[in-house]
Amino acid sequence: MPPEIVTIACLTDNYAYLLHDPDTGETAVVDVPEAAPILRELATRGWKAGWILITHHHHDHIEGVEELRRATGAKVVGARADAHRLPALDLAVTEGDRVTVGGLSGSVIDVSGHTIGHIAFHFPQAQAVFTADSLMALGCGRLFEGPAAMMWESLSKLAALPPETLVCSGHEYTASNARFALSIDGENAALRSRAQAVAAARETGQPTVPSRLAEELATNPFLRANDPALKAAVGMAGAPDDEVFAEIRARKDRF
Known part of the structure; x- marks a missing residue:
């Protein structure tokens, strides 16, 4: 089983x-x-x-x-x-x-x-x-x-x-995380679709975790600091991955 x-x-x-x-x-x-x-x-x-x-x-x-x-x-x-x-x-x-x-x-x-x-x-x-x-x-x-x-x-x-x-x-933070993700990656169609699904789930009190890693890889900006498109979106085209991650994390802290 x-x-x-x-x-x-x-x-x-x-x-x-x-x-x-x-x-x-x-x-x-x-x-x-x-x-x-x-x-x-x-x-x-x-x-x-x-x-x-x-x-x-x-x-x-x-x-x-x-x-x-x-x-x-x-x-x-x-x-x-x-x-x-x-x-x-x-x-x-x-x-x-x-x-x-x-x-x-x-x-x-x-x-x-x-x-x-x-x-x-x-x-x-x-x-x-x-x-x-x-x-x-x-x-x-x-x-x-x-x-x-x-x-x-x-x-x-x-x-x-x-x-x-x-x-x-460990936490039900997905709705607020989605709002931040859209602020820097709003052209991501997979992210927009996921954000809608998250909002609908929370309206009915449903948990948004667990999630599939494949979905995170497609939509989670903290996993995508190595993505050239996201680097460009935050004005850091060509920057090292860890520096882009640091910028994304700093923006989230201020969001």
């Missing part, structure tokens, strides 16, 4: 995820903004969380970890580089390490930039990558700790994954 991914709304605009292997019954939770909605979803489905995978240290991604750990006995996995700012880890990982959820094997990717030590989890069998606040739907995380060149390197790693990969990001 194929792996199952469940998106859980938390707090005001956060998302947590369940990754479930139906062949073994094992389930992982990715990020825990708060425990209650996750525990409700687990109970509804009759699943038991065996793993908690943490992407980075920000409170809106780890606030419910201890409550969920107490309730489920799940083991906690997080970045070795971030361990001093995370709940106690049962397994500390670095880029290239493997994480196993039942029969599903995932790889750890260092996606520092939003924070130093931010990681993503890529599970090829589920065709999914859990990116939290690195690559987001039509956006990327604000650069709180790392420089633009670091974030561009991180996003480039994610951009190289198979285009059918589901990008499971």
Whole structure:
């Protein structure tokens, strides 16, 4: 049976995820903004969380970890580089390490930039990558700790994954991200179509994540800093990719 991914709304605009292997019954939770909605979803489905995978240290991604750990006995996995700012880890990982959820094997990717030590989890069998606040739907995380060149390197790693990969990001920011993207890439027909779909989804309260990487590659300006057309649109034709990314990120910060 194929792996199952469940998106859980938390707090005001956060998302947590369940990754479930139906062949073994094992389930992982990715990020825990708060425990209650996750525990409700687990109970509804009759699943038991065996793993908690943490992407980075920000409170809106780890606030419910201890409550969920107490309730489920799940083991906690997080970045070795971030361990001093995370709940106690049962397994500390670095880029290239493997994480196993039942029969599903995932790889750890260092996606520092939003924070130093931010990681993503890529599970090829589920065709999914859990990116939290690195690559987001039509956006990327604000650069709180790392420089633009670091974030561009991180996003480039994610951009190289198979285009059918589901990008499971951490927030419902897509509508505002779409408005910004249109301000610099308004001639992009795929972007205009996606922005309309996002607006329609939000009008009915539907989540806009996960998204497909192929869609992000076509419409997300933060992944397209290497595109000559977008470079020209921001007045930086011929500039290095990371410098164009820095300009796009700075414009978003002021938007």
